[in-house]
Structure formats: C-alpha cells, structure tokens
Amino acid sequence: MRPILELSNVSKTFGRAHELATILRDVNLTVAEGDFVSIIGYSGSGKSTLINLIAGLLKPTAGQAMMDGKTIDGPGPERGIVFQNYSLLPWLTVTENVRLAVDQLFPAMSVQERKEYTAKYVDMVKLTPASGKYPKELSGGMRQRVSVARTLAANPRILLLDEPLSALDALTRATLQDEIADIWHKNRTTVIWITNDPDEALLVADRVIPLLPGREGATLGPEISVSIPRPRMRNDVLKTAEFKDLKLQLINTLIGAKKDSGATVTKKLAAPDILPEDLAIKRHTSIFDRPEPRRRSQLQREELKIEVS
Numbered sequence: 001m002r003p004i005l006e007l008s009n010v011s012k013t014f015g016r017a018h019e020l021a022t023i024l025r026d027v028n029l030t031v032a033e034g035d036f037v038s039i040i041g042y043s044g045s046g047k048s049t050l051i052n053l054i055a056g057l058l059k060p061t062a063g064q065a066m067m068d069g070k071t072i073d074g075p076g077p078e079r080g081i082v083f084q085n086y087s088l089l090p091w092l093t094v095t096e097n098v099r100l101a102v103d104q105l106f107p108a109m110s111v112q113e114r115k116e117y118t119a120k121y122v123d124m125v126k127l128t129p130a131s132g133k134y135p136k137e138l139s140g141g142m143r144q145r146v147s148v149a150r151t152l153a154a155n156p157r158i159l160l161l162d163e164p165l166s167a168l169d170a171l172t173r174a175t176l177q178d179e180i181a182d183i184w185h186k187n188r189t190t191v192i193w194i195t196n197d198p199d200e201a202l203l204v205a206d207r208v209i210p211l212l213p214g215r216e217g218a219t220l221g222p223e224i225s226v227s228i229p230r231p232r233m234r235n236d237v238l239k240t241a242e243f244k245d246l247k248l249q250l251i252n253t254l255i256g257a258k259k260d261s262g263a264t265v266t267k268k269l270a271a272p273d274i275l276p277e278d279l280a281i282k283r284h285t286s287i288f289d290r291p292e293p294r295r296r297s298q299l300q301r302e303e304l305k306i307e308v309s
Contacts (some may be wrong), residue, residue: 002069004190005031005054005158010063011217012049012074023049025217027063029209031158031192036184038193038201039220041211042166042258045217047194048066050211051162054192055081067158080156086143088135098122098150105154109209124183143174148180152189154186159184161193163247172194177204178234183229198250202226202243203234212257221253 007029013022023046031037041047052058053065056075065072067079077135086134088097106114122131125145135143144164151159161180165173181204184191201208202224210221224246228237237243 003030004033004035004067005192006064006066006069007054008064008124010053010060010065012046012053012058013061013217024053024219025214026219028051029220031190033157033189034188035207036181036191036193036205036207037207038195038197038205039209039211040198040201040254041218041304042213042254043196045211045213047211048162050083051160051194051303052194054158054170056158076156078157079160080151080154080158081146081160081162082147082151084163084166086135086140086147088143088146090135093132093134094127094138094146095119095122097135097146098153101150101154111188118153121149124152139172141176142169144168144176145179146192148183152183152187156189158190158192161191161212162195163196173200174192174234180204182231198247198254199238202228202239202246203232204300208246210257211251212254214257221257224250 007027010024010027012024013020016023027050039047039050049058054072056072058067058162060075064195070080082108089100092100095118099114102109102114106117115154118126122128125148127142127145127149130138130142135146138146144167148164151222164180165176168176169223174225177200184204193201193204193207206225206226207223209223211218212221226246228240228242
C-alpha cells in the first residue's frame with residue numbers, strides 16, 4: 001500500500017551562492033493514511049521549514065516531497081495547516097471565519113448545507129455558544145479552536161499543525177491537546193504535529209520523530225513508537241513507567257544530538273563597573289585628551305591623587 005506522504009532525501013538551503021545556509025539535510029519521512037505523527041525539535045532547528053515543505057509553501061533544494069506518489073508542487077486543500085498564530089479575519093465572526101473555507105471549497109453545496117456543515121465544525125471544537133463573536137472577543141485558546149475548525153472544515157487528508165498551542169498558557173494548552181487528540185480519534189485524519197514539548201509529543205502522537213540539529217543542517221532521527229492505549233487520560237499516563245521511559249529516551253536523544261552538533265550557548269555579558277567620565281576625571285576639560293574610563297576599584301585607589309582644579 002502506497003503511503004500518503006513521502007519525503008526522500010529532502011534538503012533545504014536558504015541564501016545566495018556565496019552565503020548559503022542549509023537548514024534541513026537528507027530528511028526521509030514516510031506517513032501512512034490515518035497516522036498521528038509528532039515531530040519534535042529545538043526552536044530554530046527547522047521544524048517550520050519542514051512543515052512548509054510538506055504544505056507546499058516551500059520547495060526542496062534537493063530531494064523529493066510527494067503525496068500519493070506525486071510531487072508536491074504547491075499548497076492545496078488536501079493539506080490543511082494550522083499555524084502558530086491564529087490567522088483569523090478580525091471583521092468576521094467565528095462562524096463566518098469557518099464558513100469562509102467552506103464557501104471556497106464546496107460551492108456545489110446549497111446555502112443550507114453549507115450552514116449546517118459549518119455549524120458541525122464549530123460545534124466540534126466546542127464553540128457553538130461563541131459562534132457569533134468576533135476574534136477580539138475570544139481568548140487565545142478559543143481563537144486557536146476557530147483556526148482548527150476552519151482547517152478541519154476544509155476536509156484535508158493531512159492536517160498539519162505547526163506548534164499550534166505554543167502561545168497558550170499551560171492549562172489551556174493541556175485542554176486543547178486532549179481535544180485535538182479526541183477529534184483525531186473520532187475522524188482518523190492523518191496528522192503531523194510540530195512541537196518542542198516532549199510531553200505534548202508523547203501524549204498526542206503514535207509516532208514521535210526528533211528533528212536533530214547538525215553542523216550541516218538538521219535531519220530526522222530514529223522514531224519512537226508510542227503504544228500507550230487511547231483514549232489517553234493525562235493524569236494516568238503521566239504517572240506510568242512507560243511514559244517516563246519514553247520521555248527520558250526522547251530528551252536524551254535531543255540533548256545528545258545538540259552536543260554532537262557543537263551548538264554553543266550564548267552567554268550574557270555583564271556591563272563593566274565603570275563610573276561616568278565626568279565623575280571619574282575632573283581635571284581634563286577637553287574631550288580629546290580624556291583618558292579611557294577606569295574601573296571603580298582603580299579610581300577609588302587613585303582618587304586622592306587627582307587634582308581638582
């Protein structure tokens with residue numbers, strides 16, 4: 001059986017010939033219909049670049065990205081994407097934002113059918129009571145629910161989630177993780193979820209694949225299979241030895257890859273302890289013949305030697 005999505009030796013480079021930067025290198029990924037895959041990596045490692053390649057918003061510099069055996073040559077409704085920001089039209093209500101996608105993709109439906117179809121997806125994300133509200137009247141979690149509903153209403157074969165909950169507080173994030181996982185469980189739409197949170201990756205997905213940094217670009221590491229039964233009750237799963245072992249394995253893989261890549265941590269530099277020039281040296285009046293400012297300890301030792309004019 002042919003997989004729904006295949007990436008074969010995909011690399012992506014940005015910049016001009018004399019200053020090229022390779023973000024991704026030799027990425028290989030196979031996703032079957034109905035899979036729930038989570039790709040996890042450090043911020044800035046190329047996760048969004050990868051999801052944009054799958055969405056057709058970018059083209060590989062080398063290698064092939066294919067869906068159903070055909071090269072992905074641009075965006076399409078069969079690959080719906082939910083971005084980190086909400087991407088809602090502020091002058092449209094919840095229903096109207098979702099209906100926008102429905103009107104564009106299903107013009108053959110009658111007005112009543114589109115109305116009912118839209119209402120189904122608004123209800124799916126538990127926003128029926130807020131269906132007439134505008135984005136400015138919604139919380140961050142509610143706005144992202146609208147974005148998810150709009151994408152699902154397009155009936156994509158692959159749902160791409162680019163860190164969709166990263167801007168939310170921990171409690172709202174946990175709630176939406178469970179709700180999106182529940183929607184997948186009921187609909188079995190193929191999902192690729194990008195994240196930088198190990199707990200999130202292991203709680204929602206059946207396959208977790210680390211994106212490992214390297215000196216010549218990031219690449220996908222060995223996947224971790226998550227066989228924890230669904231539905232996954234968060235409070236129970238977090239306490240299990242299986243979850244803890246998988247999390248330790250995932251974290252060690254990511255940390256080890258970062259060390260091997262030679263990544264360095266930028267240190268913050270403390271400001272030197274220097275007195276203002278006008279307090280440090282008073283006998284020099286010209287800005288051209290003032291000595292360099294001296295550290296406070298040195299000035300304190302020499303302050304009695306300074307002649308004040």
